[in-house]
Amino acid sequence: MLSIHRDSDRPHLRRARLAIICFSIGANAICAGGIFCFPLISPALATHLKLTQPQLTTIALAGMAGQYPFAALVGKIVDYYGPWVCSLAAACLFSTGFGLFAWEIANTPGDIIQPSISSFYRLVFYFFVSALGTVFSYFSSVFAASKNFPDYIGVSAGTSMALFGLSPTFLSILASRYFSSPDNELDVTHFLQFLAILCGCVHLLGGLTLHVIPPTSKDVATVAALSDNPEEPDERTALLPNKTNGNGQIEVRVDITSDVVEGGPKAKQSALDVLKDRNFWALAFVVFVVLGTCEMIISNIGTIVLSLPRQTSAISLTEPPSTSHTTATQVRAFSITNTLSRLLVGPLADIISPMPSGAQDGTHRSVRKHFISRTAFLTLSAAVLACSCAWMVVGVREQRSILALSVGVGVTYGCTFTVLPSLVSSVWGLSNLGRNFGIITYAPFLGTPVFSYLYAFVAAAHLPAIEGGTGAGDGTAELCMGPQCWLLTFEVSAVVTTAAFGVTLYLWRVWKGKV
Numbered sequence: 001m002l003s004i005h006r007d008s009d010r011p012h013l014r015r016a017r018l019a020i021i022c023f024s025i026g027a028n029a030i031c032a033g034g035i036f037c038f039p040l041i042s043p044a045l046a047t048h049l050k051l052t053q054p055q056l057t058t059i060a061l062a063g064m065a066g067q068y069p070f071a072a073l074v075g076k077i078v079d080y081y082g083p084w085v086c087s088l089a090a091a092c093l094f095s096t097g098f099g100l101f102a103w104e105i106a107n108t109p110g111d112i113i114q115p116s117i118s119s120f121y122r123l124v125f126y127f128f129v130s131a132l133g134t135v136f137s138y139f140s141s142v143f144a145a146s147k148n149f150p151d152y153i154g155v156s157a158g159t160s161m162a163l164f165g166l167s168p169t170f171l172s173i174l175a176s177r178y179f180s181s182p183d184n185e186l187d188v189t190h191f192l193q194f195l196a197i198l199c200g201c202v203h204l205l206g207g208l209t210l211h212v213i214p215p216t217s218k219d220v221a222t223v224a225a226l227s228d229n230p231e232e233p234d235e236r237t238a239l240l241p242n243k244t245n246g247n248g249q250i251e252v253r254v255d256i257t258s259d260v261v262e263g264g265p266k267a268k269q270s271a272l273d274v275l276k277d278r279n280f281w282a283l284a285f286v287v288f289v290v291l292g293t294c295e296m297i298i299s300n301i302g303t304i305v306l307s308l309p310r311q312t313s314a315i316s317l318t319e320p321p322s323t324s325h326t327t328a329t330q331v332r333a334f335s336i337t338n339t340l341s342r343l344l345v346g347p348l349a350d351i352i353s354p355m356p357s358g359a360q361d362g363t364h365r366s367v368r369k370h371f372i373s374r375t376a377f378l379t380l381s382a383a384v385l386a387c388s389c390a391w392m393v394v395g396v397r398e399q400r401s402i403l404a405l406s407v408g409v410g411v412t413y414g415c416t417f418t419v420l421p422s423l424v425s426s427v428w429g430l431s432n433l434g435r436n437f438g439i440i441t442y443a444p445f446l447g448t449p450v451f452s453y454l455y456a457f458v459a460a461a462h463l464p465a466i467e468g469g470t471g472a473g474d475g476t477a478e479l480c481m482g483p484q485c486w487l488l489t490f491e492v493s494a495v496v497t498t499a500a501f502g503v504t505l506y507l508w509r510v511w512k513g514k515v
Contacts, residue, residue: 017213021148024209025141027202028087029160032137033167034098034195035063035130036335039302039327040175044188045123046303046479049108050115053303053463053480057456060299061449062124066131068445072438074139083144086136087206093133094199101126102192137203138164144210165339165414169332171195176328184325274428274436279510282503284443287420289500290382292447293389293493294413298334299448300455300486301406302327307459307485308399326399330406337410345418349374353515374426374515375508377419382501385412389494397483426515454492459485 038060045051045059078086104122141164145156176184179191274280297304305327353374388408396402421437428436459480 014213018148020209021144021211021213024087024202024206025145025160026163028090028137028141028206028210029163030167030170031199031202032090032134032141032164033171033335034094034199035067035127035134036168036298037171037175037195037331038063038127038299039305039331040172040186041188041192042300042302043306043327044105044186046306048105048110048188049119049123050112051120052115053459054453054456055115055120056303057300057452059120059123059127061452062128063131063134064295064299064452065445065448066128067135068441070132071135071139071441074135078139078143082212083140083147083210084207086140086143087203087210090133090136090140091200091203091207093129093136094203095196097126097128097130097133097196098192098199099196101130102189102196105192106189133199133203137199140203140206140210144206144212147212162339162343165342166335169335169339172328172331172335176325180325269428271436271439274439277428279427279507282507283423284440286378286382286500286503286507287416287440287443288447289496290385290412290416291444292451293385293497294409294416295444295448296451296455296489296493297405297409298413299452301330301334301402303459303479304405304486305330305399305402306479307481308397308402308483310399326402330402333403333406334410334413337407338414341411341414342418345377345415349377349419349422353377373508373512374419374423375504375511377415378423379501379504379508381412381415381419382497382504384408384415386494386497386501388412389490389497392490393487393494423515427511451489451493455486455489458488 042056042060045056051059074086077089101123104119104126108116108119141160145160149156174194175186175191179187179194181187310326352371353376385408388405391404391408392402396405420440424436424440462482462484463480
């Protein structure tokens with residue numbers, strides 16, 4: 001029997017509770033993107049703490065790659081205890097991570113010449129703690145939305161994801177408006193202290209409000225009436241009941257969603273069976289390259305901007321310009337395009353690439369017309385990213401030209417994450433979606449460090465080659481200046497993303513009629 005709270009049958013009270021839950025979901029999502037604001041604070045870490053590019057990359061990686069390893073565990077927690085527990089955990093983790101990060105910066109002397117190794121390790125740990133807070137926050141908002149609005153799961157979960165995508169824009173606007181000096185230099189310490197307080201309070205509210213409201217007695221009665229059939233429905237049950245026509249004959253309408261592949265049901269697939277599928281590894285390679293490259297760029301866009309002059313004709317490459325405003329613009333451009341691509345690609349894919357149903361004979365059918373393979377969206381993502389990397393190689397020599405890169409990465413990142421779950425479920429089945437998607441997410445977990453350290457060591461290798469470069473004992477930041485700091489990185493990225501584009505064309509062909 002389903003337990004029903006007394007207020008679940010009082011519509012006004014129920015609506016009020018849902019309104020509070022919706023507000024808390026939105027607040028959690030819009031405040032959860034603090035780790036994506038790292039490009040705003042990385043220049044200050046370089047100038048004040050004298051951190052090198054590999055050290056900055058390691059801190060960024062602690063935030064970007066740190067989101068993946070514990071996702072499965074957080075998912076179990078939210079399933080067993082509820083979204084409110086995840087929100088409460090996020091409040092503790094955000095307050096601790098951002099608060100200690102700010103404390104470390106505030107207590108570092110301003111006259112140091114060499115970076116402190118112990119301070120660097122602490123900053124890595126504090127940012128990793130903040131990344132854990134991001135995972136708990138993301139799950140709390142998405143699952144609270146999904147479970148409280150099961151009849152509108154696409155809209156509810158999609159809206160919370162979109163707000164999460166807008167979070168860097170929202171936080172960067174606050175940083176620019178309230179924590180920047182007249183010359184657009186960010187007060188990193190006070191901004192991080194603000195994040196610790198804001199995220200802590202917002203997610204504490206979520207810990208008090210993000211409960212799943214039980215169904216009303218009317219909903220329970222409907223479920224009970226449907227359960228009079230002794231056969232318990234599952235994912236293979238017909239979605240529409242049998243009906244009789246005018247002659248009293250039974251018309252059978254069956255909409256089969258059985259997970260079947262050649263050789264047996266997908267429901268019986270083990271993880272080893274999936275790993276034996278070469279197409280799974282082909283998809284993993286695409287995700288490894290595309291998301292790994294995107295997250296490398298997201299983490300290092302601040303130092304990429306810093307390496308270039310505002311105008312090539314007016315400023316020497318060795319003169320570090322004021323870049324806080326330009327970096328904030330890049331963060332907002334990525335955030336907005338990432339959000340818009342998620343909002344547009346999801347409904348568009350459902351319209352032109354409806355999810356096919358697997359019939360018992362292993363074929364795929366759809367009740368709506370299928371115009372194009374869903375793999376086309378993955379192909380588009382790889383193509384946009386390849387063009388963005390090529391643009392960095394041939395067309396970027398000043399700060400304002402980087403905007404195209406931020407837009408391209410935002411489109412690629414949002415489109416890939418939006419279409420990936422449906423691809424996995426279409427090919428390998430819905431019953432094992434969580435497990436298979438979890439395995440796929442280890443691809444960016446590995447790809448992000450590979451591409452990020454490629455960027456870091458290329459930049460570090462070119463540092464001694466800059467005449468009159470920084471870090472020569474003058475107390476300034478050890479940062480590479482000029483396009484050569486990242487040119488090789490984007491040349492390699494352009495090549496491998498083009499290869500990923502080719503692999504998506506292969507998958508498009510072999511999965512024809514399946515997705």
